[in-house]
Amino acid sequence: MPSPFPGMDPFLEDPSLFSDLRDRLVTHLSEAIQRVLPPPYYAGLGRRVWIEVSERFTGPDVVIARPPHAENRGTATAVSPGAGRAVIVHVPHDERVEPRVEIRIGRGRDTRLVTAIEVLSPTNKTPGEHGRELYLRKQREFLETHVNLVEIDLLRAGTHTTAVPLERARAAAGSFRYHVCVHRLDNLEDYVVYPVQLSDPLPPIAVPLLPEDEPVVVPLQEVLDHCYEVGPYRWEVDYTSPVPPPPLSPEEEVWIHDRIAQHETGLK
Numbered sequence: 001m002p003s004p005f006p007g008m009d010p011f012l013e014d015p016s017l018f019s020d021l022r023d024r025l026v027t028h029l030s031e032a033i034q035r036v037l038p039p040p041y042y043a044g045l046g047r048r049v050w051i052e053v054s055e056r057f058t059g060p061d062v063v064i065a066r067p068p069h070a071e072n073r074g075t076a077t078a079v080s081p082g083a084g085r086a087v088i089v090h091v092p093h094d095e096r097v098e099p100r101v102e103i104r105i106g107r108g109r110d111t112r113l114v115t116a117i118e119v120l121s122p123t124n125k126t127p128g129e130h131g132r133e134l135y136l137r138k139q140r141e142f143l144e145t146h147v148n149l150v151e152i153d154l155l156r157a158g159t160h161t162t163a164v165p166l167e168r169a170r171a172a173a174g175s176f177r178y179h180v181c182v183h184r185l186d187n188l189e190d191y192v193v194y195p196v197q198l199s200d201p202l203p204p205i206a207v208p209l210l211p212e213d214e215p216v217v218v219p220l221q222e223v224l225d226h227c228y229e230v231g232p233y234r235w236e237v238d239y240t241s242p243v244p245p246p247p248l249s250p251e252e253e254v255w256i257h258d259r260i261a262q263h264e265t266g267l268k
Contacts, residue, residue, distance in 0.1 A: 003228045004239065004263035007201045007221065008154050008178055010256070011237045012228075014244045015122050018155070024227040025119050025152075026099045032223050033101060033117075033207060036216045041114065041209060046102040098123075098131065103148075103209065114185075114209055115148035125158025132161070139163055146185040148208040152220070154178050157246050164191035178202075180220070186211040198252050239263075 003009040012021050026045065034043040101117035118124075118139075123131030142149045143163060151162040155178075160166040162181035169179070169191070176195035182205065183191050194203045202224055206215040228234075239260050248256065 004259045010243045012233060013155055017236060021227060022119050022121055024231055026101055028223050028226055030101045032218055040105050041103055043101055043103050045099045047097055047099050113147050115207060116142050117150040120153045120155060120161055122158060125155060125161050127159055148185050149183045150207055151181045164193055169193050180205050184208045199255055
């Protein structure tokens with residue numbers, strides 16, 4: 001069963017759902033690209049990994065530490081003989097992993113990264129987050145080491161993060177809700193921007209290879225539709241709830257209401 005929307009489903013921007021969607025998009029993008037890549041190119045997955053404080057509940061935040069001779073009224077933890085009263089504050093950490101698609105040529109030590117394809121996450125677009133700092137650092141590395149960079153932003157919320165300056169993108173393309181930014185390794189001054197409105201299907205995108213080879217075209221909407229079809233979203237999304245932030249325009253509110261009503265009528 002397809003999504004009610006012809007393009008990006010704004011309900012999937014909920015952080016509790018988008019992480020799953022992002023991982024599926026990266027995996028299926030890699031598969032879709034692999035099918036159209038000419039030899040000797042191949043597509044694989046790269047990863048950005050970091051550790052951050054966990055938000056999951058694992059029990060009490062504070063454990064009272066008693067000296068070894070204390071009355072046994074529960075589990076006691078000795079900090080050090082002769083030390084005063086102390087508490088142990090347990091702060092669990094999680095490993096965070098963000099995959100990306102990488103197009104390469106060569107084998108072993110001779111492998112070369114030609115194109116990196118990133119699907120932005122909420123963390124990438126949140127100022128102060130460690131994940132954003134790592135993303136921007138990697139973005140600069142790609143731009144400085146002559147790697148093609150394709151950035152897919154399917155999140156209306158958050159700070160502008162793709163490599164193209166926002167005001168220049170808006171001056172050329174007008175306003176947009178989502179976009180894809182492509183920066184070629186052989187053209188440092190130009191960015192190809194695919195602007196997408198809420199009601200638009202996602203565009204086919206030309207993914208660049210080395211300058212002497214033609215880009216390959218990837219049907220981004222087909223990849224998103226496949227993710228929705230094989231994912232859990234038709235059961236997880238409550239389409240009677242408000243759309244995740246940021247706020248919609250009145251015209252967008254009406255359009256979304258109509259799309260959901262049409263979808264529900266089609267299911268009856």
